[in-house]
Amino acid sequence: MTPARPPRAYFYATCLVDLFFPDAGMAGIQLLRQAGVQVIFPEGQTCCGQPAFNCGYWEEARDVARTQLALFPEDLPVILPSGSCAGMMKNHYPELFHGQPEEAQIKAFSGRVYELTQFLVDVLDVKLEDLGEPVKVTWHSSCHAVRDLGLKGEPQALLAQLAKVELATLAREHECCGFGGTFSVRQPEVSGAMVCDKAADAEATGASVVLSTDGGCLLNVKGALDQKGSPLKVQHIAEFLWERTHAR
Amino acid sequence: MHAETDILFRESAAKALLDPQLRANFRRAMDGLITKRKAQFPDPEDLQELRHLSTAIRSRSLLNLPALLVQLEAACTRNGIQVHWAETCEQANQLVLDILQAQGATRLVKGKSMVSEEMHLNAFLESHGIEALESDLGEYIIQLDGETPSHIIMPAIHKNKDQIARQFSQKIKDAKYTEDVDELTAMARKVLRQKFLEADAGISGVNFAVANTGTLCLVENEGNGRMSTHVPPLHIAIMGLEKVVARLEDVAPLYAILTRSATGQAVSTYFNLISGPRGEGEKDGPQAVHLVILDNGRSRIYGDPQLQATLRCIRCGACMNHCPVYTRVGGHAYEATYPGPIGKILTPQMEGVGVRHDLLHGSSLCGACGEVCPVEIPIPDILVRLRREATHQDPASSVAGKGTGRTDAEDRAWRLWAALSKRPGLYRIVTWFATRFGWALPSGAPLLRDWTRFRTKPVPARRSLSERMRAERGSHD
Numbered sequence: 001m002t003p004a005r006p007p008r009a010y011f012y013a014t015c016l017v018d019l020f021f022p023d024a025g026m027a028g029i030q031l032l033r034q035a036g037v038q039v040i041f042p043e044g045q046t047c048c049g050q051p052a053f054n055c056g057y058w059e060e061a062r063d064v065a066r067t068q069l070a071l072f073p074e075d076l077p078v079i080l081p082s083g084s085c086a087g088m089m090k091n092h093y094p095e096l097f098h099g100q101p102e103e104a105q106i107k108a109f110s111g112r113v114y115e116l117t118q119f120l121v122d123v124l125d126v127k128l129e130d131l132g133e134p135v136k137v138t139w140h141s142s143c144h145a146v147r148d149l150g151l152k153g154e155p156q157a158l159l160a161q162l163a164k165v166e167l168a169t170l171a172r173e174h175e176c177c178g179f180g181g182t183f184s185v186r187q188p189e190v191s192g193a194m195v196c197d198k199a200a201d202a203e204a205t206g207a208s209v210v211l212s213t214d215g216g217c218l219l220n221v222k223g224a225l226d227q228k229g230s231p232l233k234v235q236h237i238a239e240f241l242w243e244r245t246h247a248r
Numbered sequence: 249m250h251a252e253t254d255i256l257f258r259e260s261a262a263k264a265l266l267d268p269q270l271r272a273n274f275r276r277a278m279d280g281l282i283t284k285r286k287a288q289f290p291d292p293e294d295l296q297e298l299r300h301l302s303t304a305i306r307s308r309s310l311l312n313l314p315a316l317l318v319q320l321e322a323a324c325t326r327n328g329i330q331v332h333w334a335e336t337c338e339q340a341n342q343l344v345l346d347i348l349q350a351q352g353a354t355r356l357v358k359g360k361s362m363v364s365e366e367m368h369l370n371a372f373l374e375s376h377g378i379e380a381l382e383s384d385l386g387e388y389i390i391q392l393d394g395e396t397p398s399h400i401i402m403p404a405i406h407k408n409k410d411q412i413a414r415q416f417s418q419k420i421k422d423a424k425y426t427e428d429v430d431e432l433t434a435m436a437r438k439v440l441r442q443k444f445l446e447a448d449a450g451i452s453g454v455n456f457a458v459a460n461t462g463t464l465c466l467v468e469n470e471g472n473g474r475m476s477t478h479v480p481p482l483h484i485a486i487m488g489l490e491k492v493v494a495r496l497e498d499v500a501p502l503y504a505i506l507t508r509s510a511t512g513q514a515v516s517t518y519f520n521l522i523s524g525p526r527g528e529g530e531k532d533g534p535q536a537v538h539l540v541i542l543d544n545g546r547s548r549i550y551g552d553p554q555l556q557a558t559l560r561c562i563r564c565g566a567c568m569n570h571c572p573v574y575t576r577v578g579g580h581a582y583e584a585t586y587p588g589p590i591g592k593i594l595t596p597q598m599e600g601v602g603v604r605h606d607l608l609h610g611s612s613l614c615g616a617c618g619e620v621c622p623v624e625i626p627i628p629d630i631l632v633r634l635r636r637e638a639t640h641q642d643p644a645s646s647v648a649g650k651g652t653g654r655t656d657a658e659d660r661a662w663r664l665w666a667a668l669s670k671r672p673g674l675y676r677i678v679t680w681f682a683t684r685f686g687w688a689l690p691s692g693a694p695l696l697r698d699w700t701r702f703r704t705k706p707v708p709a710r711r712s713l714s715e716r717m718r719a720e721r722g723s724h725d
Contacts, residue, residue, distance in 0.1 A: 013714065017713060018679070018713045019682060019683070020709060022709045022716055026716060029717075041717040043672070046668075049669070052666065054635070055635055055658070056637070056640065057662040060663065064669040144613075147614070176612050176614035178612060180614065183612040188701060188702075189261060189262035189265055191612070192701055223702070223706060224702055227704050
């Protein structure tokens with residue numbers, strides 16, 4: 001069942017978008033506003049706790065998660081411009097708080113969590129009008145967005161609405177870019193090999209923009225493409241969608 | 249964060265990455281296996297249904313494991329199969345040696361068995377003057393070079409045709425140099441035929457052991473499994489104690505998903521159902537059959553409700569075929585009997601989560617392994633759980649080496665992270681500094697140093713989103 005179209009929703013930036021891709025976060029907020037949703041951006045956002053959780057430091061992750069949970073008291077959707085962080089809040093918070101006093105509260109909270117494109121397509125059913133010039137893009141499907149959170153082609157559905165956007169598929173669309181949070185610095189050689197392959201795959205598509213929905217993948221792939229002096233632009237899908245659909 | 253314990257896999261993997269031939273061999277082979285598997289599962293719903301069924305069968309078998317093992321022993325004994333129990337690899341090796349020595353056996357042929365690799369059986373037997381010849385083509389190839397398997401299904405997959413051609417011409421007596429695969433195979437076949445006929449005993453693994461009938465199922469493609477278990481007068485089968493299923497009907501779905509997941513075959517060329525030694529009036533089969541059942545840490549894994557899922561594994565290797573890390577570094581980099589994702593969760597549980605902490609962090613948690621696993625082992629979740637076990641001493645936990653992967657440096661890092669992330673006021677100040685002065689951080693700074701070997705330095709935006717939203721709110725007030 002598609003949830004009712006809510007008039008208001010929370011926006012959770014995630015630490016990487018907040019610090020490295022604020023334009024993408026802003027674009028996500030604008031897309032929601034354009035669709036008639038009043039966006040609440042709570043003060044006091046830091047991190048969802050995923051890095052500590054994934055490394056086994058669950059007490060630390062819980063301490064941080066508690067402070068973030070307190071930012072969303074009303075029964076409204078919580079929208080994140082990241083599949084990975086949304087997966088953390090939706091699927092792993094219940095695990096993290098298993099047997100804790102907040103367990104029931106967490107279950108209710110997790111049910112309200114959405115990744116941005118998921119919310120735009122599955123809940124808002126937005127209709128986009130392409131105002132941009134013809135462009136060829138490629139899509140990197142973040143592992144956590146697809147395998148953990150369970151995105152089912154929502155980003156591609158949004159791109160398909162844009163008349164002048166051609167989507168070129170990566171040869172290994174579903175292969176990890178090698179970010180993996182602390183993996184990128186704990187196993188720098190393997191991570192480096194993976195991101196170099198991803199960068200080469202993106203270049204081979206002939207696209208001029210690489211899109212993704214996760215700050216980690218974006219930072220990683222952009223870093224590798226920039227390092228080799230590639231002209232390819234790397235962009236969060238929210239920013240791309242907003243640029244092409246709003247009248248300037 | 250670079251604990252001593254993180255280093256083993258990292259260094260081996262880094263070395264493997266420098267070998268372009270190795271990387272090309274693995275990439276080509278894994279791509280082929282992925283394509284073949286995919287072709288076997290054209291309908292995603294059918295695949296999910298078969299996975300759920302297989303998962304249910306394996307879970308149910310584990311749920312009743314102690315009773316099924318007792319039943320298996322009774323049924324095997326009825327069939328004339330002598331059952332032996334080994335808690336450790338040392339015990340299992342000794343059991344095998346005792347059986348061989350009692351028969352005066354000095355030459356044996358082996359079908360493929362990963363449990364025997366786990367036991368380092370060949371080296372043990374050789375140290376007691378017993379020749380153990382691998383008869384699976386891949387195993388034969390690596391044995392010629394004194395190597396260990398780099399993949400659980402395709403042990404010699406790290407080598408290509410040309411490398412094998414060179415190796416055969418050097419190591420097989422009177423062999424001429426050829427790159428023709430059929431000729432190479434024929435060369436190995438000729439050597440092996442003679443060995444099968446001369447062998448005093450054959451050793452094999454077990455894919456499924458059926459509790460109510462006492463049947464040992466063996467899946468193979470080369471006929472060497474059948475030769476090893478039927479031609480010599482003595483057959484010793486070795487299995488991990490998790491391999492048991494309740495009844496023959498359980499085998500069909502598991503077999504169907506095993507061959508499809510492993511090699512992309514609807515059926516294997518051979519499927520052996522071994523139900524005992526040669527009977528009265530029968531023309532072939534060994535005079536005696538023994539079954540050695542090995543624990544080696546499995547009952548400890550069994551004791552943990554979440555980690556028990558590790559034992560559902562049917563050893564298809566699909567997790568490694570689809571793993572972006574394994575594909576690039578190959579199996580030897582893991583420095584373990586079982587490489588790839590399943591090895592990353594199995595090895596630390598067997599050898600200790602502290603000593604093999606390196607494997608636990610050799611994953612980006614991309615989830616490709618869990619996605620293809622035919623028995624739905626949640627490998628990424630188990631990795632995270634084991635990372636927790638490695639760094640924390642939970643009194644209720646039975647995990648081997650719990651808490652021994654903890655380092656002061658990592659402890660401090662996460663405490664600092666939490667102290668910052670749970671105090672929005674402080675976090676705001678730190679991010680303000682990061683946005684203004686983050687660009688000035690030298691690329692050689694810790695962590696950044698590793699990042700910038702392959703990528704440009706990440707530079708924070710001039711103003712964070714939080715700051716911009718605060719400004720927006722301010723302008724509305």
